[in-house]
Amino acid sequence: MASKSFDMIVIGAGPGGYVAAIRGAQLGLNVAIVEREHMGGICLNWGCIPTKALLRSSEVFHLMHRAKEFGLKADGIDYDLDAVVKRSRAVSKQLNSGVGHLLKKNKVTAIMGEAKLAGKGKVHVATETGHEELTAKHIVLATGARARELPGLEADGELVWTYKHALVPPRMPKKLLVIGSGAIGIEFASFYNTLGADTTVVEVMDRVLPVEDAEISAFAKKQFEKQGMTIMEKSAVKSLHRNPDGKGGGTVTASIEINGSLETLTYDTVISAVGIVGNVENLGLEDLGVQIDRTHVVVDEYCRTGVEGLYAIGDIAGAPWLAHKASHEGVMVAEMIAGQKVHPVRPESIAGCTYCHPQVASVGLTEAKAKEAGYEVKVGRFPFIGNGKAIALGEPEGMVKTVFDAKTGELLGAHMVGAEVTEMIQGYVVGRTLETTEEELMHTVFPHPTLSEMMHESVLDAYDRAIHF
Incomplete structure (x- = not known):
């Protein structure tokens, strides 16, 4: 069987893999991507996206029960679990087909099947109709992770x-x-x-x-x-x-x-x-001498495995186990393969978001971790109850907390709990990327009335300058 040759092969089409493939193709590389189950991976199909769809339904349900507070009337409030789940699956399906379209648009060769490394620069793919042999100078592992199962606590799908x-x-x-x-x-x-x-x-x-x-x-x-x-x-x-x-x-x-x-x-x-465990099995990693530590592939700051031409990104490459980290690593690796100058992804500048009620979001060091690292810190806090928009929304429960280096004014970390904080955290993420200090944040004019004003007030509070608290 004649092997098909590419510049870059990506194994796994989740938020790390499909983004790496698209960026590689944009830069003129001939790219193939192999996926065994779903385009978009766990995130689009069984993770980030469908859970947010479910949580939106429960959020609306919660608000319906509060109708009276807002001067509204809602009687006989109920839910249809099957319909809630159906909506969640439809959202996933829409995005799943969108990934296929993007790969096609960018001329990425997409192959459905199970991939295994068959030696340096070689990938063997078992498809529904047989086998394919692929070769490339650069191979990117983006196989993700799955739920950890503890002995005696294994799932059965029923109870x-x-x-x-x-x-x-x-x-x-x-x-x-x-x-x-x-x-x-x-x-x-x-x-x-x-x-x-x-x-x-x-x-x-x-x-x-x-x-x-x-x-x-x-x-x-x-x-x-x-x-x-x-x-x-x-x-x-x-x-x-x-x-x-x-x-x-x-x-x-x-x-x-x-x-x-x-x-x-x-x-x-x-x-x-x-927790989760990396999908490292049946890939032929051991035969190539790839180092694996507790189900995750060991990589350097540029996602290189130590085997020339082999990279690992996303969940398989370790914490933080976040889709946006995987995507960013995918872009970095594709650009590096294409010969561009790249900056390594800094885990401490990646935000974490949790979509419970109330929402939680953070970036950088916690107050305790900053002190552990030897920093003298200045800490600011601002409560939702002091913010006009939060009160108008009927969401007065929450807090924004900022941690600064007392000596340099560097923003070391930001931590939030409350309505829509998963959207607000990005302001501090940009601030950290731009290496901002408290001075720039204080000079920034935040629009009124917005929840984001609490970000400003939290910074001011760290320096005893808060106005509304």
């Missing part, structure tokens, strides 16, 4: 779910246990709790949303509890005893260690969200 099951639920949970309070766990907890499930979240660390600033975590926890969630911190699910009823339902008895003692509690549904 115990992963994020995939939770996106197309066979029924509405009445009593729900969510294991893990990272972004995935807390988003599903938020969605199902809003729709009426009695929701408990178990987190092994000392606080929910453990990667966030401690003050933001504490604020979010208070809001979750106000909404009726039970939050168990410094706790671990030791075992699950399943009692199926033979009709797709039943109960799960969970043995949970809380403060050193074991408690037994019963639920009808469990969602496991205890």
Whole structure:
């Protein structure tokens, strides 16, 4: 079989892979991309996008219940779970077909099949109709990751779910246990709790949303509890005893260690969200001598694996496990292959966003991490209750927190909780990219009335200059 030759082959068409392929093609490279399942990867099909569609439905449902506050009348408020899920799947499908169109438009050769490295610069693809042999000087691994499964807590799709099951639920949970309070766990907890499930979240660390600033975590926890969630911190699910009823339902008895003692509690549904593992298997990486550390490919700051001409981007290359990080790495690698001068992606300047209610967003160092790193810090805070737009929106619960280097005025980190903070965080991301100091941020005129004014006031507060608080 004659092999097909390309300048660059990308394995995996998620937000890292398809973006790398398109950028490579834009720069005149002859590019092939291999995908085994869905164009757009987990993000478009089973991750970022469909979860946001579900959460939008629950947000509207929540607002409908608050109609009276806004001088409105809404009676007989209810939801149709099947219709909510159907809308979410339609949003994913629209974007999935959009990726296919973009690849075609940019003349990228797209191949559906399972790829394996068959030696340096060689890729073997098993397709539905047979096999294809591809060669290229540059190969980009963008195979992503999947849900981590802990022994004894494995998903079965009926009583115990992963994020995939939770996106197309066979029924509405009445009593729900969510294991893990990272972004995935807390988003599903938020969605199902809003729709009426009695929701408990178990987190092994000392606080929910453990990667966030401690003050933001504490604020979010208070809001979750106000909404009726039970939050168990410094706790671990030791075992699950399943009692199926033979009709797709039943109960799960969970043995949970809380403060050193074991408690037994019963639920009808469990969602496991205890992290992810990289898709490194069956790729032929070991034969090439690629270094793998805890299911992730070891790369340098330019996403190079140590094997000449082989790169790894996105989730398979390690934290932060974010779609936008993968896309940016994809662009960087494609430009590097095309001979352009590139800047490495700096993880500390990548924002993290969680779309629970209230939303959480952050970039850079937390106050604790900044102090650990040896910085003397100035910290500013501003509450939503002091902002006119937040009050007008009926969203007075929230906070913006900024952390500066006291010596240089460098913005070290920004942390937010409240309505629409996932949109606002980008202002601080741009600020960090431009290496801004408190002075430029203070001199920036923020429009009124907007939620973004709180970003300005938080900066002013760090230097004891806040006006409205």
